[in-house]
Amino acid sequence: TGGKFWRVLAVGFLLLGLRLLRRDWRAGELAVLVFALLLAVAASTAVGLFAERLQRALREQAAELLGADLVVESHRPLPAEWREHADALGMRQTLVLEFPSMAAVTEQFLLVSVKAVDSAYPLRGALRTAQAADGADALAGGIPAVGEAWADARLLTELAIALNGEVELGRLRLKVTRLLTHEPDRRPDFYSLSPRLLINTADLPASGLVQPGSRVHYHGLYAGQNWGVFKDWLQPRISVGQRLLAVDQERPELGDTLTRTERYLGLASVLVALLSGVAVASATRRYAIRHYDAIATLRCLGAQRCQVRLIVGSQLLALGLLAAGLGVILGWLIQEGLLYLLQPLLPKVASASSWGPAGLGVGSGLLVLVGFAWPALLRLERLTPLRVLRRDLEPPPPSLWLVGSITLAVAAVLVWRYAENGLSAAGLLLGIALLLLLATGLAWALLVFSRRWQPANLAWRFALRNLNRHPGRSLAQVVAFAISLAAMTITLMVAVDTHKLRQKE
Secondary structure, three states: OHHHHHHHHHHHHHHHHHHHHHHHHOOOHHHHHHHHHHHHHHHHHHHHHHHHHHHHHHHHHHHHHHOOOEEEEEOOOOOHHHHHHHHHOOOEEEEEEEEEEEEEEOOEEEEEEEEEEOOOOOOOOOOEEEOOOOOOOEEOOOOOOOOEEEEOHHHHHHHOOOOOOEEEEOOEEEEEEEEEEEOOOOOOOHHHOOOEEEEEHHHHHHHOOOOOOOOOEEEEEEEOOOHHHHHHHHHHHOOOOEEEEEHHHHOHHHHHHHHHHHHHHHHHHHHHHHHHHHHHHHHHHHHHHHOHHHHHHHHHOOOOHHHHHHHHHHHHHHHHHHHHHHHHHHHHHHHHHHHHHOHHHOOOOOOOOOOHHHHHHHHHHHHHHHHHHHHHHHHHHOOOHHHHOOOOOOOOOOOHHHHHHHHHHHHHHHHHHHOOOHHHHHHHHHHHHHHHHHHHHHHHHHHHHHHHOOOOOHHHHHHHHHHHHOHHHHHHHHHHHHHHHHHHHHHHHHHHHHHHHHHHO
16 A cells, blocks of 8 residues: 555656646746757767668668678588578578580580579579660569570670570580670679670589589578678688678778768767757756755655656656657658768668667667756755745755766767777777866866956956856856867868868778
8 A cells, every 4th residue: 555655646746747847848948958859869860870771772782792691602512511501590592603614506616604593593683684685674583494594695796696596505505595684793703704604503414514623613692681690600611712702891992981971970969969968957957946946845845855856857758758759850851861962972772671770869869868967956856945945045066076977978878889999989088088177177277267367347357256156157167168169179170081081082
C-alpha cells in the first residue's frame, strides 16, 4: 500500500509539471531551450543520414565494380572449407573461372579470354547484352545457356562471323547468341586485353580446356550481410598467389574523401551541439531564477527534493522530446536538400535505410539537455523554504569544477562518435579543456582588473559595477561567448583546410 501511494504521488507531480508547462512557455526562455536543442538534433541527424546514405551508395557502387561484396582471386582452386563457411554465414556465392584459349572459325584463330560462370553470377550488378550489332543493349536476365556463348563485338569482327554463328572452343562448338556489352566485375587486367567469350560453367567438362596444370584464374565471389565477418575469417587464410578484394578497398579515394567530409561535418555538428548547450545552460538558468519563489512555496508545503526534481524534470523531458522530434524532421529535410544540391557531383543515392542516425541525433540532443541543464536544476533542488521570507536568499551555485567536468564529459561523448581514433578524440578534448581553462582565467583576470579601474565615464562605471555584482554569472557569460567564437573559428579553419586538400588532390 505504501509503495502504491508513493507511485501515485510521483505520477501526480509529473502531471503537475506538465500542466505548469503551458504557463512557463509564455515566459520565453523555454522557447530558446527548444530552439537550441532542435538545432543540435537537426545537425547531428543531418550529418548522420547524409554520411550513411553516401557510404551505402559508394559501397553499392564498389560492389557493382566487383560483382560481389567480397572477391578472392586465386591461381588454384579454392578450398571447399571456404564454401562451407560461407554457407554457414548465409552468404551467397559463386565461382568464376577465367583463362586464355584459342577460338576458331574454319581456318581462322583468335586468342580470347574465356569466362565461365554459373546461374548465380553476378552477385552484384547485372550483365548487359545486345541482340544485334547495331541494337541497344539491355539487362541480360541470366547467363548463356548450355551450348551457347556471349561474345564481344570485337570477336565477331575479327573472326568474321555473325550473331547465331558458331565458334569452336576446345572440343566444343558454341553458338554465339548475344553481344556482351557490360560485365559488372570486368577490370583492366591481362584478361581484358583479349576479346571476351562468356560461357556456362556446365560446358567446361565437355570442352576439355581445364586440365591439371591449365592456366586458370579462379574468382570466388561472395555477397551478404556478413561479408565483413567472412572477410575477417578469410584474411589469415589467404596465401601466396591469392588476393582478397572487398567493397571497402575497391574505391579507396572515394572512401577517403567521404571520411574527411564526414569528419568535417561531424565536427561542425559537435560544435553546434556545444553552442546549443551554452544556450540551454543560459535558458535553464533564467528558468531556475524565475521559479525560485514557486519552488520555495512548494518546499514550504512539504515538497521534497525528489518531488521538485520530478516536476521540473517532467517539463524539460517533454520539451526535450518535442525538440528531438522536430529536430529529426528538420535534419531529414536538411540532408535531402544537401543531396539535391550535390546531385550532379554524387553517385545515385538511395533513400535512408535505418533509423540509426536519427536515434543518435535524438540521443545527442537529450545528452546536451541533461548535461547543460543539470547545474541549474541542482540549484532548484537546493533551494530552502526560507526563500519565502528572505527574497535575497539564493541556493548555492554548483562547483565550477563540476560544471566543467560535465561539459567535458558531454563533449567527449559527442567527439568520440566522429573521431578517427582515440588519440584524435583525446587531443580534441584536451584542446577544449585548455580553451575552457584559458577563457576562464582570462575572464577572471579581466573582472579583477575592472574592480580597480575607475573610468571617468559614468556609463562605463555602472557597467563594470554590474559585472562585478554577480561575478559568477558574468564569468559564465564571458566563457560561453569565448567558446562560441572559438567554435566558429575552428569550423572555418577546418572548412578552408578541407577545401585546400581537395584542390591538391
